[in-house]
Amino acid sequence: MGVPVIIVDDDAAVLFLHEVMVRESNFADDIKSFSRAEPALTYLEAYDSECVIFLDINMPGMSGWDFLKRLDDSDLNDDIYVIVVSSSLNSLDRKIAKNYKHVVDFVEKPLNVDVCERLKKQNSLKHLFAGG
Amino acid sequence: MKRDERSIRVLLIEDNPGDALLVEEYLEEYILRPDLKHVERFQKAKPLITDGNENYDIILLDLTLPDISKEQLIENIKHLAVEYPVVILTGYSDLEFAVKSLSMGVSDYLVKDTISSLVLYKSVLYSIERHRFIRSLRESEKRYMDLFQLSPAPMWVYDPETNAILDVNEAAINHYGYSKEEFLGMTQSALCVKDSNEDAAEKIEALGSASDRTIQSHRKKNGTIINVEIINNYIYFKACKRVIVLATDVTEKLAHLEAIELQNKQLREIAWMQSHVVRAPVSRLMGIIDLMKTGELDMAEKEQMLDFIFSSAEELDEIIRDISAKSEEAFSDLNKEK
Structure with a gap:
């Protein structure tokens, strides 16, 4: 059901929560979680096909912005959709996120079932759920 | 011919009564109301000039006076010529001396035997106008010097x-x-x-x-x-x-700017913490509560959630202490500056 999902967040509790929400909302069954951006990128480079990424911004080491920049610079599949999930209330972050081509949405933490349901109907993503 | 209708006040210092009479007559030919004051000695003229009560438009000065040597006269003329236009009256014998006096600030010299009414009139008018012009130049120069000297800025x-x-x-x-x-x-x-x-x-x-x-x-x-x-x-x-x-x-201005910049930086840091760091455990707590409400957690998972709640609360506590310390620092830095 749904599309493969990758969740990247350095906070173990958030990672657990997001997994639950994504699953409960029937957004996806196939979920890969990463607590660091580097291994997530390595995995993605090898995987290179249609998927949705829930990406945190403030992480030690490679930040969410660094991750997005690397993604834009690479020639990876266009069907990789990134949803930035940040605890930040700073409106500037929302504007910055729009500048990356893979980013389709920006949501505030915590992710819950309602947000996931809304994302399924989002313009850039709804085609992924058309069959379901 | 038409005579000049302005009233011109002339101080004539001349010991020879014949010459004095001649000057007076010449003046009257072109000037309707020459206001002539005649003295025969320099010492008599001095109080009239220095008093300030009397005001003359021009001084006509004989170079050979019985009560003062030419050298002394020149010394006096230097000061005199600052205030008044001075025209020297001289004979041929003192011509060289008269020429020299021009560099002392004397406006003009006239050789007695060659004076005519027209020459005298022209010299008087010319000297008055030129002196007025020089005086206004000097005043303007002084004004500019004052602007420089009295300026409150270095x-x-x-x-x-x-x-x-x-x-x-x-x-x-x-x-x-x-x-x-x-x-x-x-x-x-x-x-x-x-x-x-x-x-x-x-x-x-x-x-x-x-x-x-x-x-x-x-x-x-x-x-x-x-x-x-x-x-x-x-x-x-x-x-x-x-x-x-x-x-x-601008030393103080710059120091103040630096202090404000530092405070701005600290306030930006605080703002960043509010929006990123504080929000992280809060959003986690909200998520956990949401999850617990919807149920379907087994005992082990519930235990884990409580641990998450506790660690989130601890994290929040630490962040708030940190922000409070930073705020205090920012304001104490600025107060130090004052």
Whole structure:
């Protein structure tokens, strides 16, 4: 059901929560979680096909912005959709996120079932759920 | 012919009554109302001139008077000529001396045997007008000197060729601590420790100053280094090209700017913490509560959630303490500055 999902967040509790929400909302069954951006990128480079990424911004080491920049610079599949999930209330972050081509949405933490349901109907993503 | 209708006040200092009469008659030919005061001795004329009560448009002065030598007369003329136009009356024998007197500020000389009414009239008018003109020039020069000397902002003048400081005003002496003599023995380059402080200039410019100013670092006599905003202008002083400098001390302004910048940085950090760091455990707590409400957690998972809640609360506590410390720091720094 749904599309493969990758969740990247350095906070173990958030990672657990997001997994639950994504699953409960029937957004996806196939979920890969990463607590660091580097291994997530390595995995993605090898995987290179249609998927949705829930990406945190403030992480030690490679930040969410660094991750997005690397993604834009690479020639990876266009069907990789990134949803930035940040605890930040700073409106500037929302504007910055729009500048990356893979980013389709920006949501505030915590992710819950309602947000996931809304994302399924989002313009850039709804085609992924058309069959379901 | 039509006579000049202006009233012209003339002081004639002449010991020869015949010459005096002649002068009076000549004057009346062209001037309707010559207001003539005649004295025969220089000592008699002196109080009239220095008193200030009497006011004359012109002084006609015989060069050979019985109560004063020519040399002494010249000394007196120097002062006299500042206040009044002076026309010398002389015979052929003293012609050379009369010519020399022109350099003392005398307006004109007339050789007695050649005086005619027209020549006298022309000399009187010409001398009065020229003196008036010179006087207004001198006043304007003084006004400009006052602008320089009495300016509340430190100013000085230097020679762009040698960098030698040629003149300095009171405000500069007071502000820098060097005496006038010390200033005049210095060069512009000795005063200036650092030619241009780009960093400071940018900050000042951001406050809305024009961009033709530079910021230099100067050393005061007591060794303190100050930052000054410099405006240079070229002036022609006694026909030489000079640089006039206006220096405004911006040391305090810059220090204040730096303090404000530091505080801004700290406030930005606090704002960043509010929006990123505080929000993280809060959003986690919200998520956990949401999850617990919807149920379907087994005992082990519930235990884990409680652990998450506890660690989130601890994290929040730590962050709030950190923010509070940072805020205190930001405000105490600014108070120190005051």
